[in-house]
Amino acid sequence: xxxxxxxxxxLVQAGGSLRLSCVASGRTFSIGTMGWFRQxxxxxxxxxxxxxxxxxxxxxxxxxxxxxxxxxxxxxxxEYLQMNSLKPEDTAVYYCGASRTIGLVTTTPSFDYWGQGTxxxxxx
Numbered sequence: 137x138x139x140x141x142x143x144x145x146x147l148v149q150a151g152g153s154l155r156l157s158c159v160a161s162g163r164t165f166s167i168g169t170m171g172w173f174r175q176x177x178x179x180x181x182x183x184x185x186x187x188x189x190x191x192x193x194x195x196x197x198x199x200x201x202x203x204x205x206x207x208x209x210x211x212x213x214x215e216y217l218q219m220n221s222l223k224p225e226d227t228a229v230y231y232c233g234a235s236r237t238i239g240l241v242t243t244t245p246s247f248d249y250w251g252q253g254t255x256x257x258x259x260x
Contacts (some may be wrong), residue, residue, distance in 0.1 A: 137162050137163060138160055138161070138163055138166065138167060138248075138249040138260050139160070139161045139226050139249075140158055140160055140232055140233075140234060140249055140250060140251035141158065141159050141161075141251055141252070142143065142157065142158045142159075142230065142231070142232045142251040142252065142253060142254040143156070143157050143159075143254060144156040144157050144212060145230060145254030145255045145256045146191055146255075146256070146257070146260055147257045147259065148155040148207075148222055148248055148256075148260075149258070149259050150181075150222060150223055150224055150258055150259065150260050151211060151221060151222065152218045152222050152258070153218070153219060153221075153222065153243075154219045154222065154256060155181065155216060155218050155219070156172070156214070156216065156219070156232075156254060156256075157215075157216055157232055158172075158208060158215045158216075158232030158236060159212075159218075160214070160215075160249075161213065161215040161230065163205045163214065163233070164213045166192065166236050167181075167187050167189065167196070167234045167235070167236070167239050167249075168188070168235050168236055168237045168238040168239070169187065169188050169189065169234075169235045169237055169238070169239070169240055169246075170186065170187055170208055170215045170232070170233065170234050170235070171183065171184070171185060171186035171187070171206075171232075171233045171234075171235070171247060172184040172185050172186075172206060172231070172232060172233070172242075173230070173231045173233055173244065173257065174187050174216045174226075174228035174229065174230045174231065174245075174256075175228055175229050175257045176227060176228040176229075178198075178210060179183055179228075179239075180230065181244055182197070182210060183197050183227075183230070183242050183243070183244070184196070184197055184206055184217070184228065184230070185197070185206040185217060186198055186206065186240055186241065186242050187206045187215065188238070188239070188240050189210070189219075189238060191207065191208055193240050194206055195240055195242055200219075200226075202256035203219065203220050203221045203222075204217060204218065204220070205216070205217070205218040206218075211230070215232065215241075216252070219256070222256075222258045224258045224260045225258075225260060226256060226258050227256060227257050227258050228254075228255075228256060229253040229254065229255050230253060230254050230256050231251055231253045231260055232251040233248055233249065233250050233251075234247060234248065234249040234250075235247045235248055235249075236248050
């Protein structure tokens with residue numbers, strides 16, 4: 137099993153920045169792709185970004201491309217999401233996900249483990 141714990145959420149003004157972290161523990165050797173998803177009130181969980189185990193490949197949703205950057209440090213079993221130029225529509229609970237799949241995956245069912253989520257609120 138793998139456990140994921142997110143941190144770094146909070147309240148920020150529009151145009152500001154936040155960096156989310158996700159620390160993995162347990163059977164971390166089994167983790168391939170990692171990703172970030174978000175869920176706003178009344179909406180389904182949506183894909184934000186993903187990164188392969190090596191870090192060589194990344195993928196972003198159109199809504200965050202150019203503003204968010206995903207990265208990971210395998211030595212620390214940690215992935216990050218640097219969020220710049222935040223907008224009120226970025227307000228959501230952000231979830232870290234880990235997949236046993238080595239190749240790049242971006243759909244919710246492809247992720248095997250989830251964190252508990254961290255709230256990001258962007259005020260206008």
